[in-house]
Amino acid sequence: MILEVAILDIKDGQNEAFESAFSKAQVYISCQKGYISHELQHCLEQPNRYILLVNWESLEDHTIGFRQSAEYQEWKQLLHYFYDPFPEVWHFTKIKP
Amino acid sequence: MILEVAILDIKDGQNEAFESAFSKAQVYISCQKGYISHELQHCLEQPNRYILLVNWESLEDHTIGFRQSAEYQEWKQLLHYFYDPFPEVWHFTKIKP
DSSP: OEEEEEEEEBOTTOHHHHHHHHHHHHHHHHTSTTEEEEEEEEESSOTTEEEEEEEESSHHIIIIIITTSHHHHHHHHHHGGGBSSOOOEEEEEEOOO | OEEEEEEEEBOTTOHHHHHHHHHHHHHHHHTSTTEEEEEEEEESSOTTEEEEEEEESSHHIIIIIITTSHHHHHHHHHHGGGBSSOOOEEEEEEOOO
8 A cells, every 4th residue: 555645735715715626626536547546634733734645556546557547637637726836745654563 | 633743764775674673663553542553564666765654532631741751752762863854743533535
């Protein structure tokens, strides 16, 4: 299992519009092969900041499967406008106990 | 519920020692009032990077309860040596649906 992590800083004054767009966009990620779960959380210290956490079965389910899908174009169109700057995305795996 | 997020970049060549120290240190966080769960995950793109995610009942359970506890001194002593740079920590809350 892979955890996708993106710290999302959005343009000033756009929280409500961004959250509304995200609530529409999330259907385009939830239907992907290898998608397990996701959550969007809002930062207490920086009101323009969110974190997106997505669990995938494999790295490629995100980086190839989702990013090359038709649904990614819809996701982009709904969300990319809000980002300032454009976010870095990292992937993590659990530490073996 | 509050999600504490820290991106941890550690010194070169210290992964094994850091993971070993973390496996000892985690008992000091797990016993705190308001602690719910935690996970440490390792970054695929940057081998020196980890993410620590901790769920707390409230912000103060982390920022006051844990940070002013005797156990925090043990946690610091085990882990702070490895960080380069010293990490920023943010707190997040779930978006209302």
